[in-house]
Amino acid sequence: MDQRVDKNERRPDSERLESPSRWTRLAFDKAGDKRAWQGSGTRRGLILSLAIGGVLLAALAVAWWLHARNYESTDDAFIDARTVQISAPVAAAIVDVPVTDNQVVEAGAELVRLDDRDYVAQRDQGQAQVNQAEASVVNLNAQIAAQQAKVDQANKQVAQAQATLTFARQQAERYQQLASHGSGTVEQAQQYASQLQQNEAGLAASQANADATQKQVSVLQAQRDLAYGQLAQAHATLEQAQANLARTIITAPVAGRVTKLMAAKGGYAAVGQTLMMFVPREVWVTANFKETQLNHMRPGQPVEIAIDAYPDRTFTGHVDSVQSGSGTAFSLLPAENATGNYVKIVQRVPVKIVFDQPPDVLLGPGMSVVPTVKVR
Numbered sequence: 001m002d003q004r005v006d007k008n009e010r011r012p013d014s015e016r017l018e019s020p021s022r023w024t025r026l027a028f029d030k031a032g033d034k035r036a037w038q039g040s041g042t043r044r045g046l047i048l049s050l051a052i053g054g055v056l057l058a059a060l061a062v063a064w065w066l067h068a069r070n071y072e073s074t075d076d077a078f079i080d081a082r083t084v085q086i087s088a089p090v091a092a093a094i095v096d097v098p099v100t101d102n103q104v105v106e107a108g109a110e111l112v113r114l115d116d117r118d119y120v121a122q123r124d125q126g127q128a129q130v131n132q133a134e135a136s137v138v139n140l141n142a143q144i145a146a147q148q149a150k151v152d153q154a155n156k157q158v159a160q161a162q163a164t165l166t167f168a169r170q171q172a173e174r175y176q177q178l179a180s181h182g183s184g185t186v187e188q189a190q191q192y193a194s195q196l197q198q199n200e201a202g203l204a205a206s207q208a209n210a211d212a213t214q215k216q217v218s219v220l221q222a223q224r225d226l227a228y229g230q231l232a233q234a235h236a237t238l239e240q241a242q243a244n245l246a247r248t249i250i251t252a253p254v255a256g257r258v259t260k261l262m263a264a265k266g267g268y269a270a271v272g273q274t275l276m277m278f279v280p281r282e283v284w285v286t287a288n289f290k291e292t293q294l295n296h297m298r299p300g301q302p303v304e305i306a307i308d309a310y311p312d313r314t315f316t317g318h319v320d321s322v323q324s325g326s327g328t329a330f331s332l333l334p335a336e337n338a339t340g341n342y343v344k345i346v347q348r349v350p351v352k353i354v355f356d357q358p359p360d361v362l363l364g365p366g367m368s369v370v371p372t373v374k375v376r
Helices: 002-010 013-018 022-068 117-181 186-246
Strands: 071-073 077-080 084-087 092-096 110-114 249-251 256-259 274-280 284-290 302-307 314-322 348-355 368-374
Touching (some): 110 274, 117 186, 284 314, 302 348
Antiparallel strands (some): 077 284, 077 368, 092 110, 302 314, 302 368, 314 348
16 A cells, blocks of 8 residues: 555656546536536527517417408509590681690680681571571561451451441341332332342451451461571571580580690691590599408498509598409400300409598509508
8 A cells, every 4th residue: 555655656747637536527527517507408498489489470470360351452453533535526627725735724724726717607697597587586476466457457347347238138128118018119129139239248258358367367377486496496506506616615524634635736626536635633543352352341441542653651541332243244355254164263353442532642544552441
C-alpha cells in the first residue's frame, strides 16, 4: 500500500492531470444530464407552441367561416346603365352641334340642331290650310243661317197661300150656291171656281218651295260637316308640321353624359341615323352571382360595393331584384341541353344592385366592381 502511494506520488504532474479523477467524471456526467434535460424542455415548448398555434388557427378559421357565411361576393360584376342611342327623327342638314365628347348635360339640353327651313315652310302651309278650312266652316255656317231664313220665309208663304186658298174655297162655294138658287150669275160662280184652282196651285207651289228650301239646309249642313273634316285634317297636318319642326332640335332625354359623338356641323342626318350615344346619370351594378349563391339572397339586403377604378373607397347599396333566369337563357344563342353530350355547369344569374346614394364619382357602363352582399 505504501509503495503504491509512493509510486503515485512520484508520478509527474502532467500525468496526474491527464487521468481524470472521480470528481471530474461526476461533474461531466451532471453537465450532460443538464444539457439533456434542457433539450427535452425545448422540444416540449416547441410542441406546446405548435399546439397553441394550431388551436388559434382553427379558431380563426372557424371565426372566418362564421363571418364569411353571412356574405356573398363575386368579381363578375359591372356598372350598368340604359344607354340611349340619339338618332335623327327627321332628315335634314346638321347646322350646329353645341356639345362635345364626354360632356355632362342636363335634361332638355340641346345636343344637335338641324336645318329647319323646309319644316318651317310645311308649318306655314299647314297653318294656311287650317285658316282656309276655318273660313269654309264660317262661310257654310252663314249660308245655313241664310237658308234657314229662306225656310222661314217659304213657310210663311205657305201659310199665306193656305189662307188665300181657304177664302177662295169659301167664295167659290158661296157663289155656287147663289148661282144654283138664281140669286147669282153662273159667270161669277165660274170665276170664283177658277180663283180657287189658282189658289190651290199657288199653295202647292209654296209647299214645294218650302220643301226645297228646307232640303237645301241639309245640303249646306253636309257641306259644313265636310268642311269640319277638312279643318280637322288641316289641324292634323299642322300638328305634324309643328312636330317635325320641333324635331329639328334634338335635346337630351335625361341628365347624363355625351359619348361616341358622331354628328358634325355640315353633315347630313338621315332619319334613324345614329348621331351619338348618351349615358344617363342613373347607373347601377349588374352582378352575375353563381346560382349556388342565391339561396339566401333577397331584395333589400345591404351591399358593399368596391369599384376597381376607386380602390380606396367603398360605396353602399342594396339588392334591387334578381333576374328570373340565368344569363344564358336570355342570350342570343341559348344553350340547348337536349342535344349532344351534357356537362353540368354552374350557371350565373344577374342580380341588380342599386346605390343608396348617387355616386359622386365618374361611373360608366362596363366598369368592374366587386359587390359583397350581406345575406344573413
